[in-house]
Amino acid sequence: MIESPISLDSLRRSRGTFADSIGLPPEVYSDEQFHRFEMEAVFGAEWLCVGRQEQIPNVGDYLSVTRAGEPLIVVRSADESIRVMSAVCQHRGMCLTANTSRSDDDMLDPPDLESGSARSFRCPYHYWVYNLDGQLVGAPEMARTTGFEMSDVQLPTLAVEVWQGFIFANLDHAAAPLAPRLSKLDEALANYNVESLITVDPMTIPDVPFNWKIMVENFMEMYHNSRLHHGIHDFAPSSGAWYQDYEPGDAAMFGFNETLEPDGGFNPTFKALFPPLPGTTMQERQRVVFALVAPSLLMGFQSDSAFWFYVDPTGPTSHALSMAYIFPASTVDLPDFGETLEEAIAGVSNFNRQDMPTNVATQAGMQSRFAPRARYSWQEGVLAHFNSWLVERYEAADGT
Numbered sequence: 416m417i418e419s420p421i422s423l424d425s426l427r428r429s430r431g432t433f434a435d436s437i438g439l440p441p442e443v444y445s446d447e448q449f450h451r452f453e454m455e456a457v458f459g460a461e462w463l464c465v466g467r468q469e470q471i472p473n474v475g476d477y478l479s480v481t482r483a484g485e486p487l488i489v490v491r492s493a494d495e496s497i498r499v500m501s502a503v504c505q506h507r508g509m510c511l512t513a514n515t516s517r518s519d520d521d522m523l524d525p526p527d528l529e530s531g532s533a534r535s536f537r538c539p540y541h542y543w544v545y546n547l548d549g550q551l552v553g554a555p556e557m558a559r560t561t562g563f564e565m566s567d568v569q570l571p572t573l574a575v576e577v578w579q580g581f582i583f584a585n586l587d588h589a590a591a592p593l594a595p596r597l598s599k600l601d602e603a604l605a606n607y608n609v610e611s612l613i614t615v616d617p618m619t620i621p622d623v624p625f626n627w628k629i630m631v632e633n634f635m636e637m638y639h640n641s642r643l644h645h646g647i648h649d650f651a652p653s654s655g656a657w658y659q660d661y662e663p664g665d666a667a668m669f670g671f672n673e674t675l676e677p678d679g680g681f682n683p684t685f686k687a688l689f690p691p692l693p694g695t696t697m698q699e700r701q702r703v704v705f706a707l708v709a710p711s712l713l714m715g716f717q718s719d720s721a722f723w724f725y726v727d728p729t730g731p732t733s734h735a736l737s738m739a740y741i742f743p744a745s746t747v748d749l750p751d752f753g754e755t756l757e758e759a760i761a762g763v764s765n766f767n768r769q770d771m772p773t774n775v776a777t778q779a780g781m782q783s784r785f786a787p788r789a790r791y792s793w794q795e796g797v798l799a800h801f802n803s804w805l806v807e808r809y810e811a812a813d814g815t
């Protein structure tokens with residue numbers, strides 16, 4: 416139990432629907448103490464997406480990620496199951512996946528999401544070696560140390576669940592399973608074959624200068640589509656937004672934005688650049704789906720492709736943002752795939768050029784003494800759903 420620095424009564428006013436709730440208190444976007452509370456209440460207790468299963472297809476393949484401030488290794492272990500374990504060496508705490516061959520100059524560059532293939536993990540500091548299950552299997556010059564047994568030393572593990580190809584980890588081993596709480600989203604995505612989609616060119620921006628919730632809100636609400644993105648979003652106007660109702664216990668919030676024509680696309684042609692996703696209906700080809708598996712996995716599905724974003728708070732006013740496209744194998748195999756992908760990425764960057772400065776300016780505004788508690792339009796109803804989900808977590812952690 417950890418006490419919320421903002422009163423629960425105040426937070427509870429953000430529970431409900433767009434019609435009857437108000438925005439969260441502005442301090443939740445910048446207060447240091449509230450950030451620490453939220454890291455425990457939300458990120459220390461919930462399922463956090465750490466990657467996709469097809470990124471580590473073979474035994475020994477691994478991703479090195481940080482979530483909730485914890486350096487982690489996501490690895491395909493010897494029995495082909497996926498394990499998520501701490502990357503903190505149990506000798507004196509060096510991070511196993513740190514790259515010690517980087518020069519001083521490199522250290523100034525932000526590291527990318529690192530990945531690779533390993534037979535074991537050797538700590539660069541004193542060469543303690545761990546196998547793919549995190550068991551210590553080598554430790555030089557420790558034979559004279561009283562009572563030291565390698566078999567006693569194991570990298571701490573996290574609970575793991577794979578849903579639709581996305582790998583989730585939870586610091587709380589007693590957490591309720593995730594999949595049963597995603598059944599409505601499963602139904603909405605049934606024709607998209609999400610499990611079989613393939614991640615292409617994932618990248619991480621380590622220091623996005625605004626609170627993680629501002630990113631989630633901007634990604635999920637469609638009210639701004641016809642306003643901030645006026646002109647470039649006209650193929651999918653805000654008037655075509657619709658959100659699934661949220662009930663306590665749901666782990667996902669999602670909605671649809673109808674497009675004026677089938678096979679629309681976020682690029683200057685307003686048309687899909689790749690073939691439609693196999694198996695989707697005409698109705699599905701005429702809308703975009705935006706989904707959040709709270710707190711940190713954001714997904715978008717268009718007629719011809721899908722994409723994921725992971726948000727990971729790094730402080731009260733900053734987060735790391737990872738992103739990638741996911742495509743069917745049949746699209747990735749097209750001869751002009753690389754070229755078309757570049758065109759698609761250039762198209763999406765037109766939206767980012769408007770969204771990112773808006774988010775930075777929202778962060779500044781929410782730190783003002785004149786910061787509001789929002790009233791919401793129906794076109795941003797999902798924000799009330801997200802707030803309701805958050806308030807449930809704040810309440811559960813506070814326990815008062």
Ligand code: FES
Pocket residue numbers: 504505506507508509538539540541542543
């Ligand atoms: S800190 Fe890892 S071997 Fe010493």
Ligand SMILES: [Fe+2]
Pocket residue numbers: 633639644766770
């Ligand atoms: Fe936007």
